[in-house]
Amino acid sequence: MREKHIPWLALVLFLGAAIMVPMAATHAVDFPVYYRATRVFLEGHGPLYGPQSGMGWPMHYRYPPLFLFAFVPFALLPFKFSAVLWAALKWAVLYLLVRAMARQMNFPSTGWWWLVPGCLSASFLVQELKGGNAQFLIFALTAAALLALRRRPWLTAILLALAASLKVWPFFFVPYIAARRRYAVAASTLALICLLTLVPAIHFGWHGNIGLLRQWTSQEWEPGSLSIDMWYPSQSLSGVLQRYLTFMDYSKAVDPNYLDIHVVALPTGAVRVLWACLAVLGYAALLLVAHARPSSDGWIEDSLAWCGVVILEPFTHRISLLALLWPGMVAGTLLARPGALSSWSRRLLYTATVIITLEAIIPGRLVQRLFQVCGVDFGVVCLITTVLVAAWLRNPPQEVAKPAEVPAQSAALPAAAASPP
DSSP, X not given: OOGXXXXXXXXXXXXXXHHHHHHHHHHOSSHHHHHHHHHHHHHTOSOSSSTTSTTSTTSOOOSOHXXXXXXXXXXXXXXXXXXXXXXXXXXXXXXXXXXXXXXXTTOOSSSSTTHXXXXXXXXXXXXXXXXXXXXXXXXXXXXXXXXXXXXXXXXXXXXXXXXXXXXXXXGGHHHHHHHTTOHHHHHHHHHHHHHHHHTTHHHHOHHHHHHHHHHHHHHHHTTTSTTSOOSSOOOSHHHHHHHHHSOOOOTTSSSTTOOOOOSSOOOHHHHHHHHHHXXXXXXXXXXXXXXXXXXXXXXXXXXXXXXXXXXXXXXXOGGGGGGGHHHHHHHHHHHHSTTSSOHHHHHHHHHHHHHXXXXXXXOOHHHHHXXXXXXXHHHHHHHHHHHHHHHHHHSOHHHHSBOTTSOGGGOOOBOTTSOOO
16 A cells, blocks of 8 residues: 555544544443443443443443453543544554555555445445444454554564454454464463453452453353354354344344244254354364465454454354454455456355445345344355455465565565565
8 A cells, every 4th residue: 555545544543533533422332331331340330241330231231350450541541532533543553554455455545446345345434333332442452463463463462362362353363363373462462361350359359350351251141151042133154144044033022023034943952063163163173274384474464353253152143243354355456366266256245345335225124124033244244255265276476475566556465575564
């Protein structure tokens, strides 16, 4: 990405922030949960976990105790000002992250390639930024950790440990990093996760912190596990299998208007076992891919890992699909290099981009509910995963890791020699 294009990126994000940041003070649905829970923590009254925490079911507090410590600076400010600051922070992080990714991936500076990551992730980013969730910041920490892996592995351990200590899903990348033969980084990350998890004991005491961790894990095992259905149509493999292979009763859900689309009525336990087997096989395949090419720059492997998080985790809310920003940028870079993708791979990628774009602009709650129940987002991620697997098989490491001085319009995914962020 050329320096002259960075001001344009800053301008686009600034305009978006100018429109959406003020909305955060009045329309955010997740931010008030964090704010109220942290105020309860600071004032020392009320439960931190359970149906009465946060704003009440289903908007209860669902993060480990460490998150409360991280959120204290926002909870000390007036609510509306804090909400605006929270949203502005995320827009600033988005700009810095996209700029760093574009530089390291040697993203083409000319052409329409920005449409690929933009179309694939924009609607999910907007939904997350509007809702005030912490998902984007956790994603940014994890993405920054993967970017640092090529030159600053010690920073990778710190950032990934912090992300996994604030929310569970970034732990997905710890075995992945070990599979890429960065064993010291993976071990350091595990040690730091354990250390960060114990930090709240400074305030709560050893037994108090252990008790809160038990409450948190017990709470998350109930509404967030495979034992009880979520209150939204999950876009993970688990959610799609349950909706197509079992009867789903939405009558007691927050929104009871979702359609039941099951084609067979298998026992729920059997479907969960099927998902567990497929998830283990899928994750094992990802680790084998990561381990197979130590000389590769790892951009395609990283993209497959991001798709794997969306597909394989037990529950995937739509805002989690903002992770498609990373695979989208890699796909755009591959599209810009002649021969990197086969003709059918290009068609699949174009199809996925068109589907996700149409889904974002077609109005109507009935249609949107149908898209979610049918798993359109899940299908798009599967298409992108297929394209990336084909690209991984088509591009040997020595071809993928081209020098950074290749012309931008035909640039390959860069090796570690690419300029750092």
